[in-house]
């Protein structure tokens with residue numbers, strides 16, 4: 001039976017409303033997958049800005065097997081939130097830096113405060129720093145590539161001075177980023193967060209001994225190239241992260257992300273690498289604890 005145009009239109013409207021509703025809804029809990037560590041999340045951006053809210057996010061994560069998280073700073077305000085979360089809850093650890101888009105804010109005051117922060121034992125990495133060539137020109141407040149490169153060099157040196165891993169953000173800047181690391185000399189431990197490169201970049205990073213951390217993007221329908229990269233990373237150089245509240249894994253793309261969603265991405269990696277999911281979780285958790293030097297929990 002054919003629909004009248006009016007009915008068809010009404011149905012489209014209600015479909016649209018349903019889609020909108022779904023976008024705001026958090027994904028359902030995954031089946032628990034014990035032993036995981038969320039290698040990169042943003043607790044404050046997920047609503048974790050007081051001890052109770054942080055505990056609620058981490059309780060939820062723990063209920064599905066995500067026992068520890070590394071919460072990452074974007075700007076100085078966010079760095080203070082990350083420090084607070086890491087002191088409020090022993091399941092949270094912090095990484096602090098100025099995100100490349102905020103690189104122009106790296107003045108003497110910010111440098112002094114970051115240096116003080118990274119000395120704290122609850123801070124397990126310097127990050128996220130690196131290069132972001134997507135935002136310049138699209139956002140007025142975004143630092144330009146020159147400012148980003150200068151701040152990146154300063155963070156590389158900081159990571160080397162404190163002997164903590166360097167956590168890298170790279171968006172559309174593969175070549176310049178690898179060149180700067182070569183010129184400056186990479187710290188002992190380098191984590192490519194939310195790895196997004198192709199097979200060649202993955203090979204180059206693996207050869208340099210870097211750790212590749214995969215986010216929900218590896219589960220996206222159009223991510224065959226990224227999955228090919230995830231396949232070739234050696235067992236001891238791979239991590240899994242949410243980058244929450246962004247990059248929610250398939251089939252919940254676009255809905256709000258949190259650390260409890262990590263098992264979806266860990267399972268996607270197990271499928272790509274054709275290993276048992278429990279074994280995959282064991283490998284991913286052990287790597288995070290080794291790289292960030294986390295206590296066993």
Ligand SMILES: [Zn+2]
Nearest residue numbers: 128169193194
């Ligand atoms: Zn990032």
Ligand SMILES: [Zn+2]
Nearest residue numbers: 040072128243
């Ligand atoms: Zn991030």
